[in-house]
Amino acid sequence: MTRNKKRPWLAALFAFVYPGAGHLYLREWLRAFLWFGFAFLTAYLFIPPEMIQAVQNGGWSGYMQASENIDIQQTLPVLFVSLCNILDAYWSAIRNNRAVQEAADGTRRCPNCGRKVDADLDFCQWCTSPLDADATAQ
Template sequence: MSTRNNTRPWLAVVLAFLYPGLGHVYLREWLRALVWFFLNVTSFALLMDEEAMPETTSLDALFRAAENIPPEAALALVSITVFSMIDAYWMAKRQNRDAAVQEGTTCPNCGRDVDPDIDFCHWCTERIAPESESEDSGSGV
């Protein structure tokens, strides 16, 4: 069984701020990363006016194009970025929680440290390993 290192949720957020989907690449969530990349690129392509697109790729032309972005396009692109940041943060927190539960170090219900030798949390009495219960019931013992 391989264990996953804890991810840094705020690093995923910063990467998603730089470009939607980069935070998901850091989290190794490839399909989500592609969805965010695709959503950002298609929104940009569909919402931008032809007049706002630069003829050259110089830095000055890109700054002038950024000034001519329609408000609805800017709102859509900012919204995509914010939702990508929220999703990256949520996914990183979930991966950390799932990794801790798989290692048996924290309770999935209350989040406190538990003894890996017992199959319930001695803090809240929540069962920790329900998959082992189903294996035991199928063995006929």
């Protein structure tokens, strides 16, 4: 499977629209599922059931009326999880792009610590673990 460069801003935008959607764009399936579950659990624990019932019964107008009565202590955890999701999607895209670029450049990395390794050495100069002769960029 080949990796392609991804747009970090697009991953962040998808994550803003829906938790885990940015990770789906990056093809990080488990991470997307975990972020969706974490956001759902946070909303379940901190959003009052009255607001959910108001949305179900009144639609958008019920949501607007219920949101006027919600405290900041109830919305802050949901906003925090959403912000962390957006930042994680953005940084995951940057890490993906860095790995794609290093693979294209032929940069060797240590399989133990993950740092760049001098091509002339048969061991990692950072953690001193031995390198295989066929260890290339991952």
